[in-house]
Amino acid sequence: MERHRTTPRPDWQRTVEEQGLVYPLTRYPDGSLRPYWDESAYYSFSLPEVEALEETVEELHALSLAAAGHIVDADRFADLGIHDPRLRERITESWRRRAELPSLYGRFDLRYDGSGPAVMLEYNADTPTSLVEAAGPQWFWMEDRFPGADQWNSLHERLVAAWRRQAPLLPPGPVHFAHSEDDELGEDLMTVAYLRETAEQAGLETEALSVERIGWDALAGRFVDERLRFIRSCFKLYPWEWLATDEFGPHVLDTLDNGGGSGATCWIEPAWKMLLSNKALLAILWELNPGHPNLLPAYLDGPRELAGTTGWAAKPLLGREGAGVTLHPAGEAPAVREDEECVYQALAPLPDFDGNRTVLGAWVVEDEAAGLGIRESAGPVTDEYARFVPHIVV
Numbered sequence: 001m002e003r004h005r006t007t008p009r010p011d012w013q014r015t016v017e018e019q020g021l022v023y024p025l026t027r028y029p030d031g032s033l034r035p036y037w038d039e040s041a042y043y044s045f046s047l048p049e050v051e052a053l054e055e056t057v058e059e060l061h062a063l064s065l066a067a068a069g070h071i072v073d074a075d076r077f078a079d080l081g082i083h084d085p086r087l088r089e090r091i092t093e094s095w096r097r098r099a100e101l102p103s104l105y106g107r108f109d110l111r112y113d114g115s116g117p118a119v120m121l122e123y124n125a126d127t128p129t130s131l132v133e134a135a136g137p138q139w140f141w142m143e144d145r146f147p148g149a150d151q152w153n154s155l156h157e158r159l160v161a162a163w164r165r166q167a168p169l170l171p172p173g174p175v176h177f178a179h180s181e182d183d184e185l186g187e188d189l190m191t192v193a194y195l196r197e198t199a200e201q202a203g204l205e206t207e208a209l210s211v212e213r214i215g216w217d218a219l220a221g222r223f224v225d226e227r228l229r230f231i232r233s234c235f236k237l238y239p240w241e242w243l244a245t246d247e248f249g250p251h252v253l254d255t256l257d258n259g260g261g262s263g264a265t266c267w268i269e270p271a272w273k274m275l276l277s278n279k280a281l282l283a284i285l286w287e288l289n290p291g292h293p294n295l296l297p298a299y300l301d302g303p304r305e306l307a308g309t310t311g312w313a314a315k316p317l318l319g320r321e322g323a324g325v326t327l328h329p330a331g332e333a334p335a336v337r338e339d340e341e342c343v344y345q346a347l348a349p350l351p352d353f354d355g356n357r358t359v360l361g362a363w364v365v366e367d368e369a370a371g372l373g374i375r376e377s378a379g380p381v382t383d384e385y386a387r388f389v390p391h392i393v394v
Contacts, residue, residue: 001114003353016137023185038387054369068275080278093258094271101270102166110360113351117293125276134373138390149392152372158365163202171232174205178236233266279343298345307334311347322383
């Protein structure tokens with residue numbers, strides 16, 4: 001794994017915008033705009049490195065599924081901050097019927113510097129983003145700049161194939177694709193639009209709408225779209241913890257199709273994905289697989305021995321884009337966060353490449369490793385100011 005400097009293509013911003021990346025710039029607190037898509041550098045990997053990373057990702061995915069089963073079987077929902085009995089019941093039902101429910105993709109965030117094993121930082125298996133840039137623009141960048149190279153990137157083909165395989169699990173009618181109108185950058189909109197495109201290429205009928213414009217037909221007891229058609233299946237880029245607790249959350253639980261043939265609403269991703277996107281998973285994984293080379297020690301009740309060894313990161317159970325993460329060096333007095341429920345994970349500083357802190361976003365489609373996206377940040381936490389940098393395999 002190496003980082004290389006290079007010259008951006010002429011008119012690169014227009015190029016990536018035409019490829020669906022309509023958010024190529026990030027506005028910083030001082031009002032300045034700086035590249036989010038950053039092709040002034042790229043990373044190169046050897047084929048053996050990528051093959052090893054693929055094996056690691058698929059093993060971590062299998063371990064995560066086993067941990068989800070343990071959470072359900074041992075009734076560990078309270079460790080995830082899930083206390084509503086009805087929600088727990090629906091998640092359990094969803095998990096038990098998971099073979100009957102469509103489930104598409106997820107993204108592992110990994111620490112890796114080219115030496116030693118990659119270690120898991122977290123898993124977003126409900127609403128992962130940075131998909132558009134990973135699947136399309138970085139592939140086209142490689143074809144422009146390094147036509148003889150390869151890339152760890154089979155995302156598009158695997159997504160289309162996944163929709164095609166899972167089509168028989170879907171109820172009749174179009175698949176609705178929903179994003180939130182609160183998305184100011186267009187990232188959620190374009191992620192949903194891209195996934196809708198992959199579904200259409202698989203032969204599915206689709207419709208687009210925003211989460212805020214999903215209606216409720218009180219007489220029929222069904223969710224409807226703007227044309228008053230029943231929403232029988234819906235891909236939503238909207239976290240389950242919001243969907244289940246919004247004003248219409250009780251209706252979601254009442255009409256949730258968990259594969260039982262009720263003809264209600266089938267949500268994609270399914271409710272059991274809440275078990276994988278909650279950072280309590282990190283502690284449960286370590287509890288079930290202590291000493292695993294691809295896992296970091298993590299606990300729910302405090303930093304324990306981490307205070308005297310590696311230091312620790314306190315991560316909110318449902319935080320996104322680094323929000324609420326605090327870092328604590330070794331030797332600091334152990335403390336438990338009082339403001340919100342957290343997991344306490346061994347501090348594993350991101351590798352520094354020329355002053356850039358790098359995290360690998362490794363994609364899973366269905367149960368298989370499918371591609372890589374790399375984000376860089378100036379600070380120790382990958383936040384909303386991180387940059388996306390392309391890669392090649394040589």
